Amino acid sequence: MYKFQEVGSGQAPPPGRGSLVAKRYSILQSLGRGSFGSVYLVQDNKATDGEELKVLKQIPLGDLRPDETVRATQEAHLLSQLHHPAILTFYHSFLEGDAFCIVTEFCQDRDLDCKLEEVRQAGRSLPELQVIDWLIQLLLGLHYMHDRRILHRDLKAKNVFLKRNLVKIGDFGVSCLLMGSCDLATTFTGTPYYMSPEVLNHQGYDSKSDIWALGCLLYEMCSLTHAFQGPNFLSVVMKIVEGETPTLPSGYSQELNSVMQRMLQKQPSSRPSAAELLKTKFMEDNMKNMKDRFVFVSSDGKKDAELIAKNMQTKVHLQTLMEKSEVEKMTPRERMRLRKLQAADEKARRLRKLAEEKYEEIHTRRRELRSRHFEKVSLDVLNESREGGDCQSRPISVQDHRLPSGSQPIWEQDEGKTSESGLQDIPEDPQAAEVYYNQDGFDSCSEDEDTETLYLSDPQVSELEAMMKHMQKVLEEDLSGDPAEPEVPLSPRGPPTINGSLLETRIQHLRESVRSRLGSDVFQKLYENLKEARWRWRHDGDDSVTESLRHLEEQPDAGFQVDQLLFYEEELQRVRHLQEGRPPV
């Protein structure tokens, strides 16, 4: 599959491992470079929420005007106030030298693009249930942001992150924030595959264009290829604007296929909104199903944690009693209590063992995943940062002093209260006590107990709970009317501004990168050929672009990039003309 160039940008020297940014974030590892700048895994030395590992995006800005800086900072502040489990948390932003830095949540399972590539390489496909789970979460995230009048503008598999099998949409509102002009933000995304017909026809971007991109993503999750593909930039554009809507592979249901067909309607007004999609019977049934599974998982994890806590407290009480029995003769009631507590102790021991085994299993699985996905994020780094207290993905373990944020270390709870509760009812009479003891259904914690129990950390439970609340709200709400929640105005009203130097830098970087790959002469020849071919295509409908690219068979994506460069240059020219009040070219 052809890959479009994600435009590398910026001259800022890359911070090395261990360097400190904003006196707070220690750089652990570089995660890569996107179209806006460099991305690092950092340790937040001031984290108070138990989320020490974060992601820092460093975006070189060129000569940003003071009003542009203020605007970007204001918008970043507004973004940091929005919270949804399907939206990547935006923590903080600041200016450091000539770079704008954004700090977000870290998703250890990387992005959906990587995941789909992994599935493709393994010759597998995603089960429909998984696709629907993710689709629902993505729709809930879109609905939340659209309700607040915030558009994504660059939704694609690379901007959807995975964290403990929950999906999170990254970079919501960020392209607009960085570009100053939202119009340009839409045009200058790194890839054309998710662009909607109205964007390509310069008819403007609205929430339905995000729905189009999500429709493309739905197709990709099922087919593992782009919805609209072609050997060059123009043919992709033509397929989007005029081509037939593809259908899902036969293994997926008709209902899911018709959801996608509705999302990929060429006319934005014929496309349903996120709310309308969520309110269809098919989606509602699936949300109910998902909710039931989530409730089971989260309450199961909580129940086990509570049980372990209770048994640990009981154990403390047991030790007290045993010590006491050595010095004193015990009454029948106390003996009974001792027997009960010994059984509780045994149960706690087994549960602890189970929890530890489960933790080991999850940890090993994570390690395998990480080594597969994170060639660069070495285990050493993660372990090192864990020493600093990152426990976000760890299960609740009774021996773990570094519990996830929000979980209470069980030995800190009120021992007396729980350990005595349930014991006061034991009759004083030894015989009656025996009967009581045999009848009270005290669990034996047999070996064949369900070992598939999921141990969840507190943040995970609260994320699932938050997701369930959002689903419940959507199921109950009449979503056809006005937004239920007050709108958070993201962009201050006023004429759009352009950070021209940022855009020029990005175009220049793309040009340099392709030129260095092809050599100056080949680049120049191709650039001129393609420019002319684009002109002929526009004026005579003559598709000689493919012909111009033919001699580049060994480097087809370089041809794509030159084509993309021409597209960007035309777009920049067009928007500049508009801004200066001149007729569009």
Ligand SMILES: Nc1ncnc2c1ncn2[C@@H]1O[C@H](COP(=O)(O)OP(=O)(O)OP(=O)(O)O)[C@@H](O)[C@H]1O
């Ligand atoms: N929050 C995050 N958690 C984990 N990995 C991340 C996170 N954000 C970015 N990355 C990884 O860092 C790399 C660069 O990401 P970035 O979002 O800048 O670029 P991109 O998605 O490749 O392109 P674009 O800038 O056009 O969206 C990618 O491999 C991405 O998976």
